[in-house]
Amino acid sequence: MLRYLLRRLGLIILTVLAASLIIFAITQFLPGDVARLIVGQFATEQAVENVRVELGLDKPIHIQYLNWLGGFVTGDWGQSLTSRVPVRPLVFDRLWNSSWLAFLALLFYVPLGIFLGVLAALRRDKPSDSVITAFGMTFAGIPEFVTGLVLISVFAFGFKWLPANSSIAPGATFWEALPQLILPAITVSLVSLGYITRMTRASTVKVMDADYTRAAYLKGLPRYQVLLKHVLRNSLLPTVTVIFMGIGWLIGGLIVTEQVFGYPGLGRLIVGAVQKQDLPLIQASSMVVVTVFAISNLIADLLYVVLNPRIRLQ
Amino acid sequence: MDQEQPPPITKPSRFKRAADVWGRVRRHPPTVIGLAIVVFFLLMAVFGPVIAPYKFSDQIATARLQGPSWEHWFGTDQFGRDVMSRLLWGARDIFLVAGFGTALAVLAGATLGLISGYAGRWVDEGVMRFLDVLLSLPPLLLAMVLLGSVGPSRFNIIIVVGVLYVPMVARVVRSVVLDIKTREFVEAAKLRGERGSYIMSREILPNALPALAVESSMRFSYAIFLVASLGFLGLGVQPPAPDWGLMVNEARSWFDQAPWMLFFPAGAIAFLIVGVGFLSDGMRRILWPTGVSE
Numbered sequence: 001m002l003r004y005l006l007r008r009l010g011l012i013i014l015t016v017l018a019a020s021l022i023i024f025a026i027t028q029f030l031p032g033d034v035a036r037l038i039v040g041q042f043a044t045e046q047a048v049e050n051v052r053v054e055l056g057l058d059k060p061i062h063i064q065y066l067n068w069l070g071g072f073v074t075g076d077w078g079q080s081l082t083s084r085v086p087v088r089p090l091v092f093d094r095l096w097n098s099s100w101l102a103f104l105a106l107l108f109y110v111p112l113g114i115f116l117g118v119l120a121a122l123r124r125d126k127p128s129d130s131v132i133t134a135f136g137m138t139f140a141g142i143p144e145f146v147t148g149l150v151l152i153s154v155f156a157f158g159f160k161w162l163p164a165n166s167s168i169a170p171g172a173t174f175w176e177a178l179p180q181l182i183l184p185a186i187t188v189s190l191v192s193l194g195y196i197t198r199m200t201r202a203s204t205v206k207v208m209d210a211d212y213t214r215a216a217y218l219k220g221l222p223r224y225q226v227l228l229k230h231v232l233r234n235s236l237l238p239t240v241t242v243i244f245m246g247i248g249w250l251i252g253g254l255i256v257t258e259q260v261f262g263y264p265g266l267g268r269l270i271v272g273a274v275q276k277q278d279l280p281l282i283q284a285s286s287m288v289v290v291t292v293f294a295i296s297n298l299i300a301d302l303l304y305v306v307l308n309p310r311i312r313l314q
Numbered sequence: 315m316d317q318e319q320p321p322p323i324t325k326p327s328r329f330k331r332a333a334d335v336w337g338r339v340r341r342h343p344p345t346v347i348g349l350a351i352v353v354f355f356l357l358m359a360v361f362g363p364v365i366a367p368y369k370f371s372d373q374i375a376t377a378r379l380q381g382p383s384w385e386h387w388f389g390t391d392q393f394g395r396d397v398m399s400r401l402l403w404g405a406r407d408i409f410l411v412a413g414f415g416t417a418l419a420v421l422a423g424a425t426l427g428l429i430s431g432y433a434g435r436w437v438d439e440g441v442m443r444f445l446d447v448l449l450s451l452p453p454l455l456l457a458m459v460l461l462g463s464v465g466p467s468r469f470n471i472i473i474v475v476g477v478l479y480v481p482m483v484a485r486v487v488r489s490v491v492l493d494i495k496t497r498e499f500v501e502a503a504k505l506r507g508e509r510g511s512y513i514m515s516r517e518i519l520p521n522a523l524p525a526l527a528v529e530s531s532m533r534f535s536y537a538i539f540l541v542a543s544l545g546f547l548g549l550g551v552q553p554p555a556p557d558w559g560l561m562v563n564e565a566r567s568w569f570d571q572a573p574w575m576l577f578f579p580a581g582a583i584a585f586l587i588v589g590v591g592f593l594s595d596g597m598r599r600i601l602w603p604t605g606v607s608e
Binding site: 026029137138146251286 | 587
């Protein structure tokens with residue numbers, strides 16, 4: 001187990017390293033000269049040259065990469081080109097906000113998705129199954145910006161129950177911010193809700209068809225006991241992996257949703273950074289997202305092993 | 315998965331097979347709905363610009379922000395452009411961009427998956443690890459950063475969609491190839507002394523086609539999702555193009571005065587993606603019932 005863990009950990013570090021190479025390579029194509037952007041349009045050629053030397057931009061490209069990577073690892077993430085503030089506190093502040101939103105969304109769609117998926121499987125091929133399945137597929141296909149805007153027009157402009165804008169004031173407590181978090185959280189959830197429902201239904205149906213489930217019924221065990229001990233224990237195993245695999249979707253959903261609601265999260269920060277071509281901000285925030293993504297994949301793998309004795313014993 | 319056998323291969327006439335497929339489609343309402351929606355939008359993409367009453371960029375200065383009327387069925391926007399005409403023009407855009415992007419991903423992904431699965435050993439290992447790296451970046455993030463750097467032209471969006479979905483297609487094709495590779499007819503071809511390229515293209519590929527078709531249709535729905543989201547974020551096709559995602563984005567500032575600017579393109583996007591999704595699911599049921607539901 002320890003060896004497995006170490007191997008997975010090593011693989012994650014390699015993955016993040018490779019991703020860093022990609023991010024660095026892509027951002028080299030950004031138009032504009034960083035040094036020129038820093039000193040401004042009217043600075044002398046000499047001033048630009050000084051900044052270039054100071055930032056190490058005169059060095060060969062692989063040295064620049066290593067410098068950048070070293071800086072990232074040691075916590076020196078540079079300054080934002082547009083807002084002239086240090087990147088690191090800004091990114092962590094926004095990451096914190098995004099995690100709240102993600103957490104609320106997970107709290108909503110994971111239990112609901114599992115419930116609906118199991119329900120649909122239990123009523124297989126009955127009307128309620130078809131309805132749940134069709135709804136799941138519909139939700140999974142509607143982009144967040146469409147659901148978000150529909151929710152805003154109904155619950156913010158129509159009923160006036162919840163705010164349309166979620167630009168949380170800095171320093172607001174969780175409870176103060178909660179009303180502004182509800183609509184974005186639901187928006188982020190729907191795509192994943194459809195996905196989880198579908199996957200849970202599929203795995204549950206598979207287990208219900210298995211011989212051991214039939215054997216348990218034939219043994220005369222009561223239905224609820226078969227369900228809890230034989231069906232769910234096995235059918236929810238893949239669901240756990242699916243939840244963590246879906247983090248990639250969740251991140252994409254957060255990017256769009258935060259934009260719809262003006263929520264000060266990491267996704268919105270990245271969109272702004274890409275639009276303004278703010279190189280240090282794009283690089284650092286992408287690296288943070290990649291790291292979070294890699295860690296969630298790692299957790300998925302480990303959970304699967306921990307929960308599945310058949311793999312653990314190998 | 316592995317032990318499940320595909321349905322026995324018989325070869326009835328082409329007409330009989332088409333009738334058979336249609337019979338199965340008809341019995342499954344979501345597939346019929348999906349098919350109807352896709353056909354509707356496909357017709358829109360083909361004939362839209364012809365039947366549109368205005369050009370997508372025509373500005374009628376006297377008719378700004380007007381609600382739906384007989385003159386302008388879906389109303390007009392802040393420049394006095396006819397929303398319905400823009401939708402009709404935009405359908406072609408989204409089909410072309412998402413379609414070519416998907417085609418690129420399918421071509422490249424199928425080739426890589428085929429070679430990687432058939433060759434095995436270090437080739438397989440190398441290709442798969444390389445694709446894993448691409449998968450280590452969340453798709454939307456990778457698309458945004460790429461387009462932000464190379465600029466959001468239609469051509470670049472197509473390339474980005476292609477690059478993004480290559481790993482997924484390759485993985486599916488590879489898993490199918492690994493299964494087919496062990497069958498007797500592949501063994502037989504090897505013993506006959508056929509070349510690797512022949513076995514891959516003539517023996518394995520035809521048997522992987524159903525899975526590939528299902529995968530392509532699903533990728534297509536994701537591609538539309540992605541292209542629309544990029545348009546909404548302002549990182550896709552640039553104004554004044556009649557991109558649906560972009561239209562939704564622009565309409566947000568005028569929501570209190572002109573909600574129709576928002577509802578029609580947003581509805582079109584949702585319907586199209588859901589339609590393609592339903593159709594893709596139906597294709598899976600018919601073409602590849604034993605397949606893994608990703």
